[in-house]
Amino acid sequence: MAPRPISIRRRVLVAATLLLVLAALVLVAFVRDYAERASERAFDRLLGASALTIAGAVQLQEGAVTVELPLASFAMFSGSDRIFYAVEAPDGTNVTGYGDLSKGLPPEDDSEPTFADAVYRGQPVRVASAGRLVSTASGTGWATVRVAETLGERQALAREIFGNALLPVVALLFLALAILWFGIGRAFRPLLSLERHLRARAPENLAPVDLPVPQEAAQLVGALNDFMARLRSARERLEALVAEAAHEVRTPLASLRLQAEVARGERDPEALKAQVARIHEGAVQASQLVSQLLMDATISHRLDTAPAGATPVGAVVAEVVRRLDPDTAGRVGVRIEPGLAEAALGADRVVLREMLRNLVDNALTYSAGPVEISVAALPGGAIGIDVADRGPGIPADEREAVFRRFRRGAAAAGTNGSGLGLAIVRRAVEAQRGRIALEDRPGGGLLARLALPRADGTAGPAGAAVGGGTRALASVALVLLLALPVGAAGAAETVYPAPDGSRETRLSVLGATDTGLFAHLVRGFQDHRPDVTVVYQEGETLPIFDAFAKGLSPPPDLMVSSASDLQVKLVNDGYARALDVPGAAALPGWAQWRSELFGFTFxxxxxxxxxxxxxxxxxxxxxxxxxxxxxxxxxxxxxxxxxxxxxxxxxxxxxxxxxxxxxxxxxxxxxxxxxxxxxxxxxxxxxxxxxxxxxxxxxxxxxxxxxxxxxxxxxxxxxxxxxxxxxxxTRSMFVPVGARRPDLGEAFLEFALSTEGQSILAGPAALGAVVLGAQGMWTAEHIAALGxxxxxxxxxxxxxxxxxxxxxxxxxxxxxxxxxxxx
Incomplete structure (x- = not known):
C-alpha cells in the first residue's frame, strides 16, 4: 500500500495555528508579568530617588544629626497613595517623620537604596531605605532614611498596561489566522513555476537559473546555482583531464605496445634485453605522466575546495625531504633561518607539499650534484623559499614557456618528464598570491625562487640567529625587562617571555599597577599558559586614561587601573567588551559593572x-x-x-x-x-x-x-x-573593543578572579583579595579587621x-x- 502523500500546506496551516494560539497565551502571561514588573520598577525608582534626596540633606549640627526636608522629596509622587517617611540617627533614635515606620526593618549600612514590602497602619506598602554615612567626634555611623508608599497607584498602572496590551494581542491573533489562511496558497505559487522551469531543462544545461523568485526562495535558487556552477566546473575539469590524458598517454602507450610486439619476435638475447630496457623506460615515463595528471587534478580540486590553512614552513620542508627516494635524499641540504621554522604559510598542507616536491624533483632529475633548499625572511613580512641545483639551467628565453602545461626546455631533452611540474608549481603559488622566478645560479645551475605571504600577514623576525645558547641569552635579556617609552601614555614596557620559549602568542596589558607587584600575577598566569608572552605597559592612572580615550591603535588586550571612576568612564563610553566570566559570580556587587568591568583587588x-x-x-x-x-x-x-x-x-x-x-x-x-x-x-x-x-x-x-x-x-x-x-x-580590568587577542585578555581576567589568582593577590602581591575565601595574609576580611x-x-x-x-x-x-x- 503506497504511503499517503504529505501535505505541506496542511501541516503548515495546523502547525502555524497551534503556534499562534500558544504564542498568544504565552504573550498574555508575559504581558501580565511585565505590567507588574514595569509598574514596580517605575515606582521603585521614584521611591529610591525620594530617599536619596532626603539622605543628601542629612547634616551634622553641633554633633547631632539634622535634616531639612527638601521640597522635591515628595514632589515626584502623584495620585491618591499615602506617603510615610522617617529619618533615624546612627544610634536608632528618630530624627523626624513616623517613628514606628522602621519597625521590623534593619538599619541601613549602604548608600544604595534597598526595597521591602511591609504592612504599615493596616495597609500594604513598599518601603525604600537608604543610608548616609556621617562622621562625628564620637564616631562614625550610618543614618537611615526610609520612604514608604501605599500600592494603589502601582497596581492601577499595572492593570492599565495589561488591559491596553491585551486587546491588540487578541486582535492580532485573529488577523494572523486570516492572513495565514489566504497567504499559504500564494506563498507556494512561485515554487511551482521554479519546478516547471527545472523540469523543462535539457540535462546538459547547467546555466544559472535566472527566474524572478521571491526573496524567501532567493537563497534556495542561489544555492542551486552555486551547486550547478560547481558541477559545471567539475565536469570541465574532468573533460580537460580526460582529453589531456587521452592526448598525452596515447603516444607512450602506443610506443609500449609496438616495442612489446617487437620484443615478442626477438631471438637475440642481447637485443631482447635492450628492448626490455626501452619498454621499462616507456612504462616509467607513462607512469610519471599519469601520476602528474592525477596530482594536477588533485591540486586543482584542493585549491577550489580546501580551506586556507596555517601550515608551518619547517614542517612542509621536512615532509618533502622525508618522502624523497633514499638514493637521492642524501643530495638535498636544508637551511632555515632561526625562528622561521614555525612561521605559517596560508595554504593547504598538501598543496604546499606538492608545490615544493615538484621543484625538488626537477632539481634532482636535471642535475647530478647537491640540491639546496633555503628558507629566509623577505622584506615586507613574506617568506622566501629557494631551491638551487647545479644542472644545465634554463635559458632566459625559455623560462616563461616552461610554466605552461606539457612544455619542457631544450636542456630536458633525453630526460624523462611530463612537462607538468612547473605548471603545478605556478598554479599553487598564484593561488597563495605569491611569486615565483627562475634565475641563473652563480657558479652554474638553476635557482627557483618563491616568495609566499605568511598566514597572518605580519612581518617576520629580524633574522638574527637565535639558537641554543643564543636563544637562552635572549630569554635572559627579556627577563631582565626592557623599559621603553610607549606613546602618549608615558608607560614603561616590560616583557615576560613565554616559559616554553614560543614567541607567537602575546598578551598586551596596559595598567597603572606597580610592575613588581603585577609580576606575581603574570607569573601565576603563565604557569597555566606557558605559551603566552605577556607585554605589560605601566603608567600613571590619568595619563594612561587620556592616551586610551584619545585612541590607542591597536588597543591593549587588557586595561587595568586603580582609578575606578576613569575605568567606569571608559566602559560607559563603549570601550569595553561584554564578557561571561565564571569567577564574576563570586565578586561582591560593588566590584563589577555591566558584565564589562571587574574589580579584582581589595x-x-x-x-x-x-x-x-x-x-x-x-x-x-x-x-x-x-x-x-x-x-x-x-x-x-x-x-x-x-x-x-x-x-x-x-x-x-x-x-x-x-x-x-x-x-x-x-x-x-x-x-x-x-x-x-x-x-x-x-x-x-x-x-x-x-x-x-x-x-x-x-x-x-x-x-x-x-x-x-x-x-x-x-x-x-x-x-x-x-x-x-x-x-x-578595587583595581579593575576590562577587555577593550578592538583588542587583537581578546581571548587572552579574558583568560587573564578569569585567572585573576580564580581561587589561585586571588590567593596570589592575598599573598606575595599584597594587593588584597576581593573574593571571600582566598588564602593569604591580605584577604578582605583581614584588611577590614585592621581598623x-x-x-x-x-x-x-x-x-x-x-x-x-x-x-x-x-x-x-x-x-x-x-x-x-x-x-
Whole structure:
C-alpha cells in the first residue's frame, strides 16, 4: 500500500495555528508579568530617588544629626497613595517623620537604596531605605532614611498596561489566522513555476537559473546555482583531464605496445634485453605522466575546495625531504633561518607539499650534484623559499614557456618528464598570491625562487640567529625587562617571555599597577599558559586614561587601573567588551559593572608614617585626629606631609572626592594640609619612597596594597587603617573593543578572579583579595579587621561619573588648590 502523500500546506496551516494560539497565551502571561514588573520598577525608582534626596540633606549640627526636608522629596509622587517617611540617627533614635515606620526593618549600612514590602497602619506598602554615612567626634555611623508608599497607584498602572496590551494581542491573533489562511496558497505559487522551469531543462544545461523568485526562495535558487556552477566546473575539469590524458598517454602507450610486439619476435638475447630496457623506460615515463595528471587534478580540486590553512614552513620542508627516494635524499641540504621554522604559510598542507616536491624533483632529475633548499625572511613580512641545483639551467628565453602545461626546455631533452611540474608549481603559488622566478645560479645551475605571504600577514623576525645558547641569552635579556617609552601614555614596557620559549602568542596589558607587584600575577598566569608572552605597559592612572580615550591603535588586550571612576568612564563610553566570566559570580556587587568591568583587588586608603618622626602617642588613628595633629604641629611637620596630587592622579582625585562626600571634616583636613605645606605626589610608591628615606613624616590616602608590600619586604614604616572610616578601592580590568587577542585578555581576567589568582593577590602581591575565601595574609576580611571604623568600598558604577563632570571637577580642584597649595 503506497504511503499517503504529505501535505505541506496542511501541516503548515495546523502547525502555524497551534503556534499562534500558544504564542498568544504565552504573550498574555508575559504581558501580565511585565505590567507588574514595569509598574514596580517605575515606582521603585521614584521611591529610591525620594530617599536619596532626603539622605543628601542629612547634616551634622553641633554633633547631632539634622535634616531639612527638601521640597522635591515628595514632589515626584502623584495620585491618591499615602506617603510615610522617617529619618533615624546612627544610634536608632528618630530624627523626624513616623517613628514606628522602621519597625521590623534593619538599619541601613549602604548608600544604595534597598526595597521591602511591609504592612504599615493596616495597609500594604513598599518601603525604600537608604543610608548616609556621617562622621562625628564620637564616631562614625550610618543614618537611615526610609520612604514608604501605599500600592494603589502601582497596581492601577499595572492593570492599565495589561488591559491596553491585551486587546491588540487578541486582535492580532485573529488577523494572523486570516492572513495565514489566504497567504499559504500564494506563498507556494512561485515554487511551482521554479519546478516547471527545472523540469523543462535539457540535462546538459547547467546555466544559472535566472527566474524572478521571491526573496524567501532567493537563497534556495542561489544555492542551486552555486551547486550547478560547481558541477559545471567539475565536469570541465574532468573533460580537460580526460582529453589531456587521452592526448598525452596515447603516444607512450602506443610506443609500449609496438616495442612489446617487437620484443615478442626477438631471438637475440642481447637485443631482447635492450628492448626490455626501452619498454621499462616507456612504462616509467607513462607512469610519471599519469601520476602528474592525477596530482594536477588533485591540486586543482584542493585549491577550489580546501580551506586556507596555517601550515608551518619547517614542517612542509621536512615532509618533502622525508618522502624523497633514499638514493637521492642524501643530495638535498636544508637551511632555515632561526625562528622561521614555525612561521605559517596560508595554504593547504598538501598543496604546499606538492608545490615544493615538484621543484625538488626537477632539481634532482636535471642535475647530478647537491640540491639546496633555503628558507629566509623577505622584506615586507613574506617568506622566501629557494631551491638551487647545479644542472644545465634554463635559458632566459625559455623560462616563461616552461610554466605552461606539457612544455619542457631544450636542456630536458633525453630526460624523462611530463612537462607538468612547473605548471603545478605556478598554479599553487598564484593561488597563495605569491611569486615565483627562475634565475641563473652563480657558479652554474638553476635557482627557483618563491616568495609566499605568511598566514597572518605580519612581518617576520629580524633574522638574527637565535639558537641554543643564543636563544637562552635572549630569554635572559627579556627577563631582565626592557623599559621603553610607549606613546602618549608615558608607560614603561616590560616583557615576560613565554616559559616554553614560543614567541607567537602575546598578551598586551596596559595598567597603572606597580610592575613588581603585577609580576606575581603574570607569573601565576603563565604557569597555566606557558605559551603566552605577556607585554605589560605601566603608567600613571590619568595619563594612561587620556592616551586610551584619545585612541590607542591597536588597543591593549587588557586595561587595568586603580582609578575606578576613569575605568567606569571608559566602559560607559563603549570601550569595553561584554564578557561571561565564571569567577564574576563570586565578586561582591560593588566590584563589577555591566558584565564589562571587574574589580579584582581589595585596597584600603591608609595613613603611612615614619616611626622615627612620630611618637606612638602622636600617630593619628582617624581623619579628625590627623587634622588636629597637623593643626598643632604645622611648623614641625612643614614640608614633611604628602598626599596625592589630585590634579595629576586619577585615583587621588577619586579618593579625595569620596572623602568629601563621606567626611564632615574633609575641608578642615585640607586646610591643615595647606598650613603644613603638604607635598603633592602622583603615585603611592613615590610617597612611600620619601617616608623610607626619612624625607617625609606621613603620607595620607596611600593605597594599602603598596604599603603592605613595602612593610612585608622589611621597610621601616607604620601603617594606620583609620578607625572612623576607611575607603576601599578595587583595581579593575576590562577587555577593550578592538583588542587583537581578546581571548587572552579574558583568560587573564578569569585567572585573576580564580581561587589561585586571588590567593596570589592575598599573598606575595599584597594587593588584597576581593573574593571571600582566598588564602593569604591580605584577604578582605583581614584588611577590614585592621581598623575599627566603617569599611566604605568605592562601588563601580555610574555614580562615579558625577565626579568626572568637567565643571564639578574644575570647581573641586580650584577649591582644593586654593586651600592646600595657595602658592
Amino acid at each position: 585596597e584600603p586608603a591608609v595613613i603611612v608614617y615614619d616611626p622615627d618622626a612620630l611618637a606612638p602617642e602622636e600617630v593619628p588613628r582617624s581623619h579628625l585626629e590627623l587634622a588636629e595633629l597637623l593643626e598643632r604641629q604645622a611648623v614641625r611637620l612643614a614640608g614633611r606631609i604628602a598626599t596625592y596630587d589630585v590634579a595629576r592622579s586619577g585615583v587621588g582625585y577619586m579618593l579625595a572626592s569620596q572623602d568629601q562626600s563621606v567626611s564632615s571634616y574633609f575641608w578642615r583636613l585640607a586646610s591643615a594640609f595647606g598650613r603644613a605645606g603638604v607635598r603633592l605626589s602622583g603615585a603611592s610608591p613615590a610617597i612611600l619612597d620619601g617616608i623610607e628615606r626619612g624625607e617625609l613624616a606621613l603620607g595620607y590616602n596611600v593605597l594599602g596594597s603598596y604599603a603592605f608590600a613595602r612593610q612585608a619586604a622589611g621597610a621601616r614604616i607604620g601603617i594606620v587603617v583609620p578607625d572612623d572610616y576607611v575607603l576601599v578601592v 575599627r571604623g566603617a569599611v566604605q568600598p568605592v562601588p563601580l558604577g555610574p555614580s562615579l561619573l558625577v565626579g568626572l563632570d568637567r565643571q564639578r571637577r574644575a570647581r573641586f580642584l580650584d577649591t582644593w588648590m586654593e586651600i592646600v597649595a595657595p602658592q
